[in-house]
Every structure is written in structure tokens, then in C-alpha cells.
Amino acid sequence: MAIGLTRGLCLAAALAFGWSTAASAEVSTVRLAKQFGISYLPLTVIQEEKLLEKHAKDQGLDVTTEWLRFTGGSGMNEALLSGNLDFAAGGVGPALTIWGKTRNNLKVRGVAALNAMPLYLVTTNPDVKTIKDFTSKDKIALPTVKTSIQAVTLQMAAEKAFGEGQQNKLDPLTVSMGHPDAQIAMMGGKSEINAHFGSSPFQELELKDPKAHKVLDSYDVLGGPHTFNLVWASTRFVDANPKIVTALVAALEDAMQRIKTDPKAAAELWIKAENVKMPVEDAVAIISNPQNEWTTTPKKMLAYLDYMNRAGLVSTKTDDWKELFFPNIQNAQGS
Incomplete structure (x- = not known):
């Protein structure tokens, strides 16, 4: 009984001072x-x-x-x-x-x-020189539509290219895909994916192939390193x-x-x-x-x-x- 009472008083004191029994135990x-x-x-x-x-x-x-x-x-x-x-x-x-x-x-x-690090938007479509050249026939792979850093950077670039209120103009062309799969899909040439907003080393590996070229650099969009x-x-x-x-x-x-x-x-x-x-x-x-x-x-x-x-x-x-x-x-x- 006394031991139980003592433990209870200690616990009450700990709570009173904002402590917890796990406060000192990190994972x-x-x-x-x-x-x-x-x-x-x-x-x-x-x-x-x-x-x-x-x-x-x-x-x-x-x-x-x-x-x-x-x-x-x-x-x-x-x-x-x-x-x-x-x-x-x-x-x-x-x-x-x-x-x-x-x-x-x-x-x-x-x-x-x-x-x-800079992020490159790379494509195998020879007709696409800038993001203004993308059409409904193009598909751009990136990690997560709408919220990934690539998706957000693409929206920022679209706003600059097409004007205020046009930041989502290219969103219908984007597809959520991990970088390794996106690289394979674009460079294989048998998928609807013909562009990839990726990161290193995927972008460098893609650009080693003469049929791929860079369309956009995130450092240009942000005005410097980010x-x-x-x-x-x-x-x-x-x-x-x-x-x-x-x-x-x-x-x-x-x-x-x-x-x-x-x-x-x-x-x-x-x-x-x-x-x-x-x-x-x-x-x-x-x-x-x-x-x-x-x-x-x-x-x-x-x-x-x-x-x-x-x-x-x-x-x-x-x-x-x-x-x-x-x-x-x-x-x-x-x-």
C-alpha cells in the first residue's frame, strides 16, 4: 500500500512538472x-x-x-x-x-x-525546344503530380511562360512515376512517356543519349541554386x-x-x-x-x-x- 502510494505521488509530481515517464528515454x-x-x-x-x-x-x-x-x-x-x-x-x-x-x-x-541541385526537364521529342512546345500528345513523368518539387517547378515555369493564372497549363500532361521507371519508359521509346522531369543521375544518363535533350533547368526558373x-x-x-x-x-x-x-x-x-x-x-x-x-x-x-x-x-x-x-x-x- 505504501509503495503504491509513493509511486502515485511520484507520478503526480512528474505530471505536475510537465514530465512523462518516457521523457528521458529516446527511441x-x-x-x-x-x-x-x-x-x-x-x-x-x-x-x-x-x-x-x-x-x-x-x-x-x-x-x-x-x-x-x-x-x-x-x-x-x-x-x-x-x-x-x-x-x-x-x-x-x-x-x-x-x-x-x-x-x-x-x-x-x-x-x-x-x-x-538543379533539376532538368528532359525530352526525346525533337519538336519540343521550350515548354511552350508541349502538346496534348506529350506525357511528362515526374515523382508526384501537383506536389513534387518537379511538379511545382514546372508550374512556376508555366506561369512565367504562359502568364499569370496559367500555372496549371501543363499539369494534364504529367504522370506520377518514380525516376528509374520514368527513365526506362522515356528512353525505351515504347511508352507514351516522352519527357521526364527528373534529377541526378537520371537526367545525366538520359542526356548521354543523342535522342534526348534538355528543355528546362530549375536553376533558371528559381534564379539560382535552390x-x-x-x-x-x-x-x-x-x-x-x-x-x-x-x-x-x-x-x-x-x-x-x-x-x-x-x-x-x-x-x-x-x-x-x-x-x-x-x-x-x-x-x-x-x-x-x-x-x-x-x-x-x-x-x-x-x-x-x-x-x-x-x-x-x-x-x-x-x-x-x-x-x-x-x-x-x-x-x-x-x-
Whole structure:
């Protein structure tokens, strides 16, 4: 009786001070997601070199990791919302979409950027020189219609090309498809898909074939380098696991430093881990391309958000990029 009463009083005291019995116990298994492409190289390095486990030990934690694969951001967001995923990784479009939708509940925010990389819209249709040349006979593959970073960038380009209110003009031509399947479909020539708004290394591999050419570059649309991929999570998870979040950001910085210091080793690791049929020198060329920045600092996130606000894709607004991210990287010079 006395023991039970003492435990009850301790629990009451804990609740009174805003504690919980699990407050000091962070998760022992961390569930992370990534998609296809060399843009996820920092996460591949973390996975293969067990950098999250390493930096978690520095925080006094013993953790294991579980890696999940998705072909688009919408699936990851569903997994995150259902509690089946801790860290999502994908493009700016899905990240801003879930940020806007969860302001009053899970409060999903960015943890860190993964890179700044240009995205190419490539086609095998010789008659298409600019996006104005696409017709109803063309089909453009991209990760997720409407919300992927490629879809949003295409809408921004359409608004510039066709005028205000015409941002959705090319949407009927778009088809949701993962990058590997989109590359095969377009280059095989037996599918209705004759254009692909992709990412590295798929766009570079496609452009090696003389029948393919570039129609659009996202850096031209945005007016310079922009974040392509980032990692995001819910406030509930971050508040309950601050050491794990600190460890992940440290692991990302560690991975990016390794990539910059030895791009060949990073290329070999990525090719082996992803079972990519690509010469090492081609992967090194992509990794070392000055346009491709391996950085946790966000770039031009607000440019995307401004468009998505105007287009009605995201209702929540902010003019401070720090509201999009957790504090771990808020000392960076983002935008």
C-alpha cells in the first residue's frame, strides 16, 4: 500500500512538472526514409557507414536504424502522419505541403537540407525546344503530380511562360512515376512517356543519349541554386528525441564532409550500395559538379513557398525561413 502510494505521488509530481515517464528515454530504433537518386548520397553514406549510430553514441545513446524506400514524397508523408516513420527525406514540394497542413497538430518542420541541385526537364521529342512546345500528345513523368518539387517547378515555369493564372497549363500532361521507371519508359521509346522531369543521375544518363535533350533547368526558373532535398520530422518526435536529432544533423555534416573530401570514395560507396550501373567517373563528375552543393543550409525555400501560397497549394505563410525548420540549423544563412 505504501509503495503504491509513493509511486502515485511520484507520478503526480512528474505530471505536475510537465514530465512523462518516457521523457528521458529516446527511441532505440530510428526509422528513416529516402528515395532514388544520387541526391540522397548523404543519407546513403550515413546508412552504409553507420554514422547516425556513431554520432548517437556521442550523445550517450545506442540506436539501430531502419531504412525505408519511397518513390515520392506523398507516401512518406502518409507514413510520417501515421507514426510509421521518424524522418522523411524528399523534395521541397512535399516538405512545404506537410508543413502547411500540420501547423495546428504535428507541426512538421525541416531538420536540415541535403543539397542544392538543379533539376532538368528532359525530352526525346525533337519538336519540343521550350515548354511552350508541349502538346496534348506529350506525357511528362515526374515523382508526384501537383506536389513534387518537379511538379511545382514546372508550374512556376508555366506561369512565367504562359502568364499569370496559367500555372496549371501543363499539369494534364504529367504522370506520377518514380525516376528509374520514368527513365526506362522515356528512353525505351515504347511508352507514351516522352519527357521526364527528373534529377541526378537520371537526367545525366538520359542526356548521354543523342535522342534526348534538355528543355528546362530549375536553376533558371528559381534564379539560382535552390534546395532540392531535405529531411523533415514532426515536432512530437523531435521534442521526444532531441539527442537523436542532434546526432542526425551531426551525421549529415559528417557525411557531407566525406563527400567533399573524397568524391571518388563516395561515388564507389553509392554505386555499390544502390547497385547502380554507372561508371565511377560519371558518378564522380556529378558529385563534383560545382552546381551540386552538399549542404545542410536551406536555399530559396521561401521562393517555393511564395509560389505555393499564390497557387493555393499551401495556405500557411511565412517570410522567415527559420519557421520552416527546427532550431538545429537556424544559425545557417538560409533563405
